[in-house]
Amino acid sequence: MDNDSEYIRQAEATRVRVLSEALPYIQQFAGRTVVVKYGGAAMKDSALKDKVMRDIVFLSCVGLRPILVHGGGPEINSWLNKLGIEAQFKNGLRVTDAPTMDVVEMVLVGRVNKEIVSLISRAGGLAVGLCGKDGNLITARPQDQEGIGFVGEVSNVNIKILETLSSSGYIPVVSSVAADDQGQAYNINADTIAGEIAAALGAEKLILLTDTQGILKDYKDPSTLIPKVDIREARELIASGVVSGGMIPKVNCCVRSLAQGVSAAHIIDGRIPHALLLEIFTDVGIGTMISGSQFAQKRE
Numbered sequence: 001m002d003n004d005s006e007y008i009r010q011a012e013a014t015r016v017r018v019l020s021e022a023l024p025y026i027q028q029f030a031g032r033t034v035v036v037k038y039g040g041a042a043m044k045d046s047a048l049k050d051k052v053m054r055d056i057v058f059l060s061c062v063g064l065r066p067i068l069v070h071g072g073g074p075e076i077n078s079w080l081n082k083l084g085i086e087a088q089f090k091n092g093l094r095v096t097d098a099p100t101m102d103v104v105e106m107v108l109v110g111r112v113n114k115e116i117v118s119l120i121s122r123a124g125g126l127a128v129g130l131c132g133k134d135g136n137l138i139t140a141r142p143q144d145q146e147g148i149g150f151v152g153e154v155s156n157v158n159i160k161i162l163e164t165l166s167s168s169g170y171i172p173v174v175s176s177v178a179a180d181d182q183g184q185a186y187n188i189n190a191d192t193i194a195g196e197i198a199a200a201l202g203a204e205k206l207i208l209l210t211d212t213q214g215i216l217k218d219y220k221d222p223s224t225l226i227p228k229v230d231i232r233e234a235r236e237l238i239a240s241g242v243v244s245g246g247m248i249p250k251v252n253c254c255v256r257s258l259a260q261g262v263s264a265a266h267i268i269d270g271r272i273p274h275a276l277l278l279e280i281f282t283d284v285g286i287g288t289m290i291s292g293s294q295f296a297q298k299r300e
């Protein structure tokens with residue numbers, strides 16, 4: 001066989017292997033809910049954004065029930081900057097006074113959410129944009145932290161609206177603004193919202209797309225990826241300071257959702273094209289998988 005024919009044969013073999021590798025996962029996850037959190041730096045590149053939306057539509061088309069929770073921290077920062085308001089953070093959370101809360105709501109609910117909904121529509125999916133206020137999805141309460149303003153925690157999740165939409169073939173797209181019993185709006189970290197929604201739905205998977213390979217032993221060194229940890233090891237990584245900054249709410253929400261019955265949580269690199277498909281439908285997966293120990297499936 002000449003070189004060209006050999007190259008074509010190998011390329012076809014790879015394509016066929018990847019496609020056929022997906023079958024058991026499509027069968028296993030049919031009808032199951034996958035909560036995806038998409039945010040931060042991984043949202044900045046528009047070509048990548050299109051691919052993420054196509055992947056979400058792919059999940060829906062092959063029978064999974066994707067729910068997309070989005071952040072938008074960099075876009076909030078850019079609008080605060082345009083308005084001459086200084087962005088401030090404490091322990092990875094945005095200090096949210098009343099004017100900042102207005103900007104957070106306008107940017108996340110009014111801009112980022114609708115942009116994602118329309119990208120999903122363009123990719124052929126049926127998306128519906130929501131924030132915590134819609135259908136009483138999320139009730140907020142204030143975070144117990146001095147001087148952080150209108151930063152909220154989740155006090156209740158009402159999954160009815162999500163189940164109604166998902167069971168009718170719609171893809172819910174959720175932004176992380178919610179209100180308390182009195183109607184006061186709160187800014188909630190989007191990872192936290194994703195984890196609470198995954199837990200309330202008993203999701204198959206919680207997948208956090210971010211701008212690093214996953215959890216790194218040294219976050220400045222990409223070669224130090226930790227492919228798999230259990231809940232106890234994940235807590236130790238926070239306690240020892242290996243996990244810091246914005247990675248803390250991610251690991252915490254994974255641990256909380258696993259403790260409440262989610263089967264597996266993943267922190268993966270949203271900068272890799274089609275990272276979601278690689279994680280869900282291939283044998284090796286990518287990024288870091290956090291599991292309750294009895295749930296370990298891949299990467300043994």
Ligand SMILES: Nc1ncnc2c1ncn2[C@@H]1O[C@H](COP(=O)(O)OP(=O)(O)O)[C@@H](O)[C@H]1O
Binds near residue numbers: 214244
């Ligand atoms: N051990 C760690 N492994 C990987 N990233 C870490 C770690 N500790 C801290 N980080 C930081 O967490 C960041 C991800 O959190 P964040 O910026 O809030 O993400 P997003 O905007 O996607 O929500 C990484 O870019 C990295 O700087």
Ligand SMILES: CC(=O)N[C@@H](CCC(=O)OP(=O)(O)O)C(=O)O
Binds near residue numbers: 152189191
């Ligand atoms: C309380 C808090 O910090 N809320 C976040 C909500 C958006 C978010 O989580 O966006 P990323 O996922 O892109 O970081 C914020 O205001 O930036």
